[in-house]
Amino acid sequence: MTLRELKVCLLGDTGVGKSSIVCRFVEDSFDPNINPTIGASFMTKTVQYQNELHKFLIWDTAGQERFRALAPMYYRGSAAAIIVYDITKEESFQTLKNWVKELRQHGPPNIVVAIAGNKCDLSDAREVSEKDAKDYADSIHAIFIETSAKNAININEVFTQISERIPVLDAEGGSAVKGFKLRRQPSVSTRERTCC
Amino acid sequence: MAFQGSEGLEEQLEEPEDTLRVSPAEEMPIDGPPAVGDPEPEPLLLPWDRFSSWLHCICVVGFDLELGQAVEVIYPHHSKLTEKEKTSICYLSFPDSNSGCLGDTQFCFRFRQAAGRKSSLGCFLEHFDRDAPVSLKKDQGYYYGYVYFRQVRDKSLKRGYFQKSLVLISKLPYVTFFHSLLKLIAPEYFEKQEPCLEAACNDIDRWPTPCPGKILSLPIMGVVMKLRIPTCYDKPGTSQLVQSTPSDSQVSIILPTVHEVDLFRCFHPVFFHIQMLWELVLLGEALVVMAPSPAESSDTVLALVSCISPLRYCSDFRPYFTIHDSEFKEYTTRTQAPPSVILGVTNPFFAKTLQHWPHIIRIGDMKTAGEMAKQMKVKKLKNLKTLDSKPGVYTAYKPFLNKDEDIIKQLQKGVQQKRPSAAQNAILRRYFLELTQSFIIPLERYVASLMPLQKSISPWKSPPQLRPFNQDEFMKTLEKAGPQLTSRLKGDWIGLYRQFLRSPNFDGWFRNRRKEMLQKLEALHLEALCEEDLTLRIQKHTEVETVDLVLKLKEKLTQAEKDQLPVKAGTLAKLQAHIDTIILTLPEDLQGILHKPPSP
Numbered sequence: 001m002t003l004r005e006l007k008v009c010l011l012g013d014t015g016v017g018k019s020s021i022v023c024r025f026v027e028d029s030f031d032p033n034i035n036p037t038i039g040a041s042f043m044t045k046t047v048q049y050q051n052e053l054h055k056f057l058i059w060d061t062a063g064q065e066r067f068r069a070l071a072p073m074y075y076r077g078s079a080a081a082i083i084v085y086d087i088t089k090e091e092s093f094q095t096l097k098n099w100v101k102e103l104r105q106h107g108p109p110n111i112v113v114a115i116a117g118n119k120c121d122l123s124d125a126r127e128v129s130e131k132d133a134k135d136y137a138d139s140i141h142a143i144f145i146e147t148s149a150k151n152a153i154n155i156n157e158v159f160t161q162i163s164e165r166i167p168v169l170d171a172e173g174g175s176a177v178k179g180f181k182l183r184r185q186p187s188v189s190t191r192e193r194t195c196c
Numbered sequence: 197m198a199f200q201g202s203e204g205l206e207e208q209l210e211e212p213e214d215t216l217r218v219s220p221a222e223e224m225p226i227d228g229p230p231a232v233g234d235p236e237p238e239p240l241l242l243p244w245d246r247f248s249s250w251l252h253c254i255c256v257v258g259f260d261l262e263l264g265q266a267v268e269v270i271y272p273h274h275s276k277l278t279e280k281e282k283t284s285i286c287y288l289s290f291p292d293s294n295s296g297c298l299g300d301t302q303f304c305f306r307f308r309q310a311a312g313r314k315s316s317l318g319c320f321l322e323h324f325d326r327d328a329p330v331s332l333k334k335d336q337g338y339y340y341g342y343v344y345f346r347q348v349r350d351k352s353l354k355r356g357y358f359q360k361s362l363v364l365i366s367k368l369p370y371v372t373f374f375h376s377l378l379k380l381i382a383p384e385y386f387e388k389q390e391p392c393l394e395a396a397c398n399d400i401d402r403w404p405t406p407c408p409g410k411i412l413s414l415p416i417m418g419v420v421m422k423l424r425i426p427t428c429y430d431k432p433g434t435s436q437l438v439q440s441t442p443s444d445s446q447v448s449i450i451l452p453t454v455h456e457v458d459l460f461r462c463f464h465p466v467f468f469h470i471q472m473l474w475e476l477v478l479l480g481e482a483l484v485v486m487a488p489s490p491a492e493s494s495d496t497v498l499a500l501v502s503c504i505s506p507l508r509y510c511s512d513f514r515p516y517f518t519i520h521d522s523e524f525k526e527y528t529t530r531t532q533a534p535p536s537v538i539l540g541v542t543n544p545f546f547a548k549t550l551q552h553w554p555h556i557i558r559i560g561d562m563k564t565a566g567e568m569a570k571q572m573k574v575k576k577l578k579n580l581k582t583l584d585s586k587p588g589v590y591t592a593y594k595p596f597l598n599k600d601e602d603i604i605k606q607l608q609k610g611v612q613q614k615r616p617s618a619a620q621n622a623i624l625r626r627y628f629l630e631l632t633q634s635f636i637i638p639l640e641r642y643v644a645s646l647m648p649l650q651k652s653i654s655p656w657k658s659p660p661q662l663r664p665f666n667q668d669e670f671m672k673t674l675e676k677a678g679p680q681l682t683s684r685l686k687g688d689w690i691g692l693y694r695q696f697l698r699s700p701n702f703d704g705w706f707r708n709r710r711k712e713m714l715q716k717l718e719a720l721h722l723e724a725l726c727e728e729d730l731t732l733r734i735q736k737h738t739e740v741e742t743v744d745l746v747l748k749l750k751e752k753l754t755q756a757e758k759d760q761l762p763v764k765a766g767t768l769a770k771l772q773a774h775i776d777t778i779i780l781t782l783p784e785d786l787q788g789i790l791h792k793p794p795s796p
Contacts, residue, residue, distance in 0.1 A: 041398075077444050
């Protein structure tokens with residue numbers, strides 16, 4: 001079985017529950033009084049997908065505005081981005097659209113984008129309809145799923161669906177994800193830097 | 197969040213890494229590491245503890261038109277530096293002559309820690325230091341500064357240039373690692389300012405502690421650095437981390453080494469003299485490297501210091517030294533013989549100040565030295581003119597050993613065949629390692645013979661003494677078991693040993709060996725004591741004598757724990773059991789007193 005390291009970043013407004021989603025996924029725990037993230041926090045989890053092991057290297061970025069400029073460090077080289085919004089905050093859905101734009105312009109080509117509408121347990125306070133979000137996600141060919149980190153709803157599904165969309169390893173044994181990057185940066189420097 | 201995050205990280209680091217392979221030092225050899233009773237509990241770590249196990253602090257040094265160089269930011273804000281230390285950092289973080297370092301430059305310096313101040317490294321990290329190789333133990337009394345300096349034209353600034361350094365201050369001598377780390381942090385910092393430092397420090401504060409022997413995954417700025425700090429149990433020259441599958445440098449970076457510099461590149465300008473330089477470093481001779489830039493001076497000094505590995509270079513060395521240094525007067529005075537130090541300098545002023553030094557290495561611009569230097573004779577010191585002298589080694593030193601033409605030829609051939617620099621470096625490193633080992637093995641063998649015989653260890657007497665080091669006796673062993681057994685090199689080995697025995701490097705090496713052997717003796721003694729039937733013994737003794745025994749055993753136990761004596765697994769637990777058994781034979785009032793933990 002081959003082990004593949006997949007860099008994944010979480011993006012989205014402050015307070016939408018990015019860290020809570022990661023916590024639920026990695027440790028299966030939930031803390032309602034979680035502190036705001038500084039810079040980004042990092043966790044890993046390995047899951048089996050078909051005959052591969054996917055080791056997710058998860059960069060959970062800070063949503064606060066002052067860390068906004070650091071985001072490229074985290075989506076650079078990412079195989080997938082999970083953009084999170086809060087279904088009870090219309091504004092966080094608008095922020096999400098800006099992230100999609102930024103990824104399209106500056107992110108890695110062929111990055112798998114997953115849109116997570118978090119806090120679906122609070123449907124009484126819903127401001128973003130599931131259909132609108134789904135339509136938007138379809139229009140940009142993104143994964144869409146409503147989640148609740150608090151009630152452990154659909155958290156693993158987000159990552160499973162990402163695994164499904166990760167291109168399989170090609171015959172030469174090189175990862176297809178890597179292939180895209182090499183095509184994008186044809187200079188040999190990428191290769192050199194990895195071996196020293 | 198931070199706390200939970202680190203827990204998750206820790207747990208995940210335990211999982212097997214099948215993309216990584218450590219060759220071939222992955223498994224500890226049978227005789228190491230020493231087991232110290234029960235496994236040590238994971239120490240309780242407070243915020244910033246993990247950070248301080250790697251770094252003392254991060255400084256930003258800028259240029260103020262009125263003040264000159266100034267420390268603009270210290271991160272974390274609570275880190276302490278004395279005014280003197282700050283001044284040192286200011287001067288050492290910028291190139292000191294107009295060497296035209298346009299663009300980005302990386303170099304390193306080393307400075308004395310202000311007296312009377314406790315190191316920020318907590319004592320809970322002592323046992324990591326125990327497992328590190330001698331030459332990589334943390335530097336008592338000194339700090340390293342790892343610098344990333346940027347100088348670019350900027351018309352919007354009054355000075356016409358943007359000049360700033362990001363500096364990592366640490367006790368750890370992992371030069372390759374810290375330079376790689378700076379390459380990730382500094383360019384981002386210069387663009388994105390303080391939030392970037394905040395994020396970096398936050399990442400570092402969740403790293404595992406710098407434990408030798410483990411493969412460490414260190415997430416930083418969106419990338420995971422993977423590395424392994426060598427241990428003293430590794431076979432020398434085998435501790436490199438190799439990569440079996442290529443990875444994306446935007447996702448993870450594998451560092452094959454944390455501390456090794458590229459010897460071939462560094463010695464390139466003085467290539468024909470490497471063997472003489474090895475002797476000069478081994479003997480702790482006063483040596484100055486005059487280079488066109490701090491990057492070249494620090495690389496060369498570090499290469500010199502590391503060429504006698506696995507021996508530790510025990511004198512002071514300054515990869516980059518300036519006229520503002522607080523030790524400037526001490527080191528350049530003409531009233532005394534030049535001290536046993538290696539200095540790297542760039543300021544032309546030193547050519548005059550250090551004219552009287554016995555050995556001077558001058559290197560030109562390494563970037564233009566594409567061609568292999570032509571065969572160069574050692575230059576006479578009187579030919580060293582103050583300013584624009586040619587590159588080379590200026591000395592009157594006559595090497596003890598004959599020149600090894602084979603290594604020169606082998607490397608020259610490599611240059612002609614365009615052998616990769618990494619391969620050239622590996623050849624040179626192996627050459628130095630074999631040379632140093634040939635030199636040191638006879639000493640190791642002799643010193644091992646100073647150990648008393650196992651049978652002379654009696655549990656009821658103090659541990660026997662080590663025999664003293666006798667120079668004549670040692671020299672006699674060389675006839676039969678000298679370096680000729682492992683090295684083809686001919687020459688005056690005896691003379692080289694004679695000189696070495698007077699050098700600070702021998703002193704440091706012997707002191708360390710002696711300490712290890714004394715601990716071994718103490719450990720054997722303790723093990724012998726544990727095998728005794730102590731209850732039988734105390735039956736023949738008075739109550740006072742028994743109490744005395746208990747107190748003595750307790751003291752031994754405390755000392756053994758403190759010194760982390762290399763005892764067999766379970767010995768300390770056994771000793772504790774003995775103590776408890778003896779105490780139970782005593783009257784109750786005494787039991788109460790003796791059970792109390794010893795007061796500090």
